[in-house]
Amino acid sequence: MKKISLMFFSALFISNISLACPYSSMAQIDKQLEFNKNLDKAIIVKVLNLRNKGELELKSGNVQKSEEILNEALALLR
Numbered sequence: 001m002k003k004i005s006l007m008f009f010s011a012l013f014i015s016n017i018s019l020a021c022p023y024s025s026m027a028q029i030d031k032q033l034e035f036n037k038n039l040d041k042a043i044i045v046k047v048l049n050l051r052n053k054g055e056l057e058l059k060s061g062n063v064q065k066s067e068e069i070l071n072e073a074l075a076l077l078r
Contacts, residue, residue, distance in 0.1 A: 022058045025070035026051060032077045039077075047073045 029051050033044065050073035058066035 022066045022070055025074060029073055043076055047076050
């Protein structure tokens with residue numbers, strides 16, 4: 001019984017870690033947009049569109065696609 005409980009909680013912990021990545025990427029994007037006032041308006045629009053697309057993909061269950069889109073937005077900010 002202890003092994004089953006341990007396996008269950010391990011799987012739950014690992015799944016929470018994998019879902020945290022897109023959320024932390026969205027937080028990074030928001031933070032950089034808030035504090036970096038020297039960005040070009042065209043870049044801001046692109047980043048916001050990508051962030052919204054990434055969030056929609058995440059809500060529809062496409063975590064991998066969401067990560068790709070959000071990483072693209074983060075690359076524009078660097």
